[in-house]
Amino acid sequence: MDSIQYKVIRRGQPGVAGGGEMKYYAFIKRDRVITLREIVQEVTARSTLTKGDALNAIENFLDLIPMYMRKGHVVDLGQLGNFRINLSSKGSEKPEQVSIFSIKGTKVLYTQSDEMKRNLAQLKFTRSSDAFDNLDVEPNEEAA
Incomplete structure (x- = not known):
């Protein structure tokens, strides 16, 4: 089985002005x-x-x-998992106050199948040879 390469990134604390305390995280190295x-x-x-x-x-x-x-x-794609729409809305004091204007946004949620979970539980990781390049660059994705 192939292994997924990771690199090291430096990130500040989320929501802290100026970044707060900087820490180092593993981050998947995506080739393309x-x-x-x-x-x-x-x-x-x-x-x-x-x-x-x-x-x-x-x-x-x-x-x-x-x-x-x-x-x-819900779109169930078997071994892949399923996709569904979720929404976020603002809360109201009374049920009759909830309307389409209460809806703030939507997003697509993905839930992996049990087979996909088992498959991904077997992942192997190796540190990239250039793991410490660009430590000050913060990718737009979440660090694991």
Whole structure:
């Protein structure tokens, strides 16, 4: 099994003006983004689908997931997990005061399947050879 490389980053305390006390965290080193085109090429190499067929199937799949979520459905993708829409709203003193104007925003929630959890529980990590480069650069993602 491949291992995931991590690097070391320096971050301040969240919500503290000026950053507060700086600490060091492990952070996944991401080499690059895998594109839809690369996934389509991989699918065609593993199946009898043509590039057009694979792209068409994936494009339809990507159209259907948000369509079902817009209808309020949970989209269960089996071994992958499920996707659903969640909302945040402001609280009201009385139930009749809650309206569409109470809704502050929405986001998509993903819950991994039990199989995905088991698969990811077996992850291996190794420190990147350039683990200490750019310690003052704070990535936009959460440190683990």
